[in-house]
Amino acid sequence: xxxxxxxxxxxxxxxxxxxxxxxxxxxxxxxxxxxxxxxxxxxxxxxxxxxxxxxxxxxxxxxxxxxxxxxxxxxxxxxxxxxxxxxxxxxxxxxxxxxxxxxxxxxxxxxxxxxxxxxxxxxxxxxxxxxxxxxxxxxxxxxxxxxxxxxxxxxxxxxxxxxxxxxxxxxxxxxxxxxxxxxxxxxxxxxxxxxxxxxxxxxxxxxxxxxxxxxxxxxxxxxxxxxxxxxxxxxxxxxxxxxxxxxxxxxxxxxxxxxxxxxxxxxxxxxxxxxxxxxxxxxxxxx
Numbered sequence: 001x002x003x004x005x006x007x008x009x010x011x012x013x014x015x016x017x018x019x020x021x022x023x024x025x026x027x028x029x030x031x032x033x034x035x036x037x038x039x040x041x042x043x044x045x046x047x048x049x050x051x052x053x054x055x056x057x058x059x060x061x062x063x064x065x066x067x068x069x070x071x072x073x074x075x076x077x078x079x080x081x082x083x084x085x086x087x088x089x090x091x092x093x094x095x096x097x098x099x100x101x102x103x104x105x106x107x108x109x110x111x112x113x114x115x116x117x118x119x120x121x122x123x124x125x126x127x128x129x130x131x132x133x134x135x136x137x138x139x140x141x142x143x144x145x146x147x148x149x150x151x152x153x154x155x156x157x158x159x160x161x162x163x164x165x166x167x168x169x170x171x172x173x174x175x176x177x178x179x180x181x182x183x184x185x186x187x188x189x190x191x192x193x194x195x196x197x198x199x200x201x202x203x204x205x206x207x208x209x210x211x212x213x214x215x216x217x218x219x220x221x222x223x224x225x226x227x228x229x230x231x232x233x234x235x236x237x238x239x240x241x242x243x244x245x246x247x248x249x250x251x252x253x254x255x256x257x258x259x260x261x262x263x264x265x266x267x268x269x270x271x272x273x274x275x276x277x278x279x280x281x282x283x284x285x286x287x
Contacts, residue, residue, distance in 0.1 A: 029066040093251045104233040108144035115145035143204030144229035146192035150183040151208045151226040171196040203239035206231030209252045
């Protein structure tokens with residue numbers, strides 16, 4: 001495995017990927033020397049690769065001389081399934097949920113040991129939170145993460161609980177026995193709950209988005225892992241999970257049904273047929 005990693009690091013593709021991986025939310029713009037240092041590449045190599053990536057529009061260089069991720073990568077990223085299918089299907093139902101609650105609404109998927117946030121809706125009066133679209137947060141400390149973990153395969157849960165767990169706040173549940181009980185409760189009642197475990201002053205309620213109807217019945221009594229999780233984050237002092245769960249479940253079920261209905265459509269909601277060409281009438285001069 002180490003040999004494979006070393007070979008990847010020496011390949012052109014590996015070096016280019018390391019250059020792109022140098023950017024993150026804390027480092028959205030980098031000078032050439034910063035780029036080379038963070039990618040652990042010689043300055044000349046970084047200069048050559050950055051130039052090629054810039055020509056391909058994977059990187060762009062501002063008037064300040066700093067490199068940033070280019071629009072070409074954003075365009076390609078939108079072709080990923082979480083954008084082209086899940087996000088497009090879920091967004092209208094998320095908008096309805098936001099209109100009904102006026103609270104932060106999240107859609108996330110499990111990616112390894114993280115909750116990857118696919119979409120987020122919030123208003124200027126919503127409680128401030130640390131999540132962002134495209135961002136990652138720990139599964140055990142977030143409502144959507146717990147909903148995903150509760151519905152995951154038993155081996156996935158076991159492997160996750162075997163890891164050292166971070167503690168973003170003093171209220172984060174990291175004790176294995178207690179966390180296992182919370183995940184069992186979340187699976188049984190159909191929703192997960194966190195209280196100030198990721199951000200002080202906030203409560204999160206989340207439900208799984210998974211197979212419904214015949215598809216669920218055909219997957220070992222509905223044991224298929226959820227495709228995503230839908231959650232709402234509210235201020236602690238006005239949290240009322242009993243009020244939030246019904247609209248959350250209704251929206252999640254509607255998203256799941258729509259995903260099944262559009263299973264063969266790579267881009268739900270997009271008109272794949274070109275509009276007919278307008279018929280040009282012949283004028284008097286052409287008659």
